[in-house]
Amino acid sequence: xxxxxxxxxxxxxxxxxxLTVKCTYSVSGNPYLFWYVQYPNRGLQFLLKxxxxxxxxxxxxxxxxxxNKSQTSFHLKKPSALVSDSALYFCAVRxxxxxxxxxxxxxxxxxxxx
Amino acid sequence: ETGVTxxxxxxxxxxxxxxxxxxxxxxGHNAMYWYKQSAKKPLELMFVYSLEERVExxxxxxxxxxxxxxxxxxxxxxxxxxxxxxxLYLCASSQAxxxxxxxxxxxxxxxxxxx
Numbered sequence: 424x425x426x427x428x429x430x431x432x433x434x435x436x437x438x439x440x441x442l443t444v445k446c447t448y449s450v451s452g453n454p455y456l457f458w459y460v461q462y463p464n465r466g467l468q469f470l471l472k473x474x475x476x477x478x479x480x481x482x483x484x485x486x487x488x489x490x491n492k493s494q495t496s497f498h499l500k501k502p503s504a505l506v507s508d509s510a511l512y513f514c515a516v517r518x519x520x521x522x523x524x525x526x527x528x529x530x531x532x533x534x535x536x537x
Numbered sequence: 538e539t540g541v542t543x544x545x546x547x548x549x550x551x552x553x554x555x556x557x558x559x560x561x562x563x564x565g566h567n568a569m570y571w572y573k574q575s576a577k578k579p580l581e582l583m584f585v586y587s588l589e590e591r592v593e594x595x596x597x598x599x600x601x602x603x604x605x606x607x608x609x610x611x612x613x614x615x616x617x618x619x620x621x622x623x624x625l626y627l628c629a630s631s632q633a634x635x636x637x638x639x640x641x642x643x644x645x646x647x648x649x650x651x652x
Contacts, residue, residue: 466643523638523639529577
């Protein structure tokens with residue numbers, strides 16, 4: 424079975440500081456990992472995905488994520504946080520049976536403090 | 538959003554009512570999904586359709602009935618719901634249900650309240 428865990432329900436960071444939202448995964452075989460963001464009253468928006476290759480994946484809005492196989496982690500990062508980054512962030516892993524189904528974490532609420 | 542749209546955005550219904558949620562994707566995708574989002578819980582995958590054929594039904598109660606008349610439209614028919622069914626219902630689409638991996642594109646959701 425495959426799953427992801429987001430250990431922090433809430434992350435607070437000051438505007439301009441770097442931010443990290445943590446995700447660890449459990450999957451047999453090669454992991455396909457995703458990050459999504461959800462703004463209030465909106466659906467989830469795709470940020471980035473890891474398939475293979477470079478461990479640092481760049482995505483939308485200046486976000487990037489670092490894949491670490493030995494630590495089974497896929498943390499989301501941004502060098503300088505903006506107030507507008509405040510939202511709910513979801514990590515997801517694809518079904519490793521070949522179907523395109525995604526298994527999501529419980530989400531991390533990021534608050535960027537002006 | 539013009540990619541994936543959902544109507545209505547908000548719905549309040551009694552336990553004996555019948556209502557339907559509608560989803561439409563304008564992305565030319567071949568796969569569509571229904572998810573349930575409840576507070577503090579992971580998104581729950583409910584149904585998956587590939588080219589109008591249901592390929593997955595994750596033990597969802599029969600009071601939820603999906604319909605996919607074509608690859609652009611997806612419905613979720615609701616009847617005799619329970620208060621615990623109150624949640625945000627999200628529709629998503631992707632290029633396909635196999636191969637890829639394909640990112641899924643989500644609609645804004647329907648906030649359902651069962652009274």
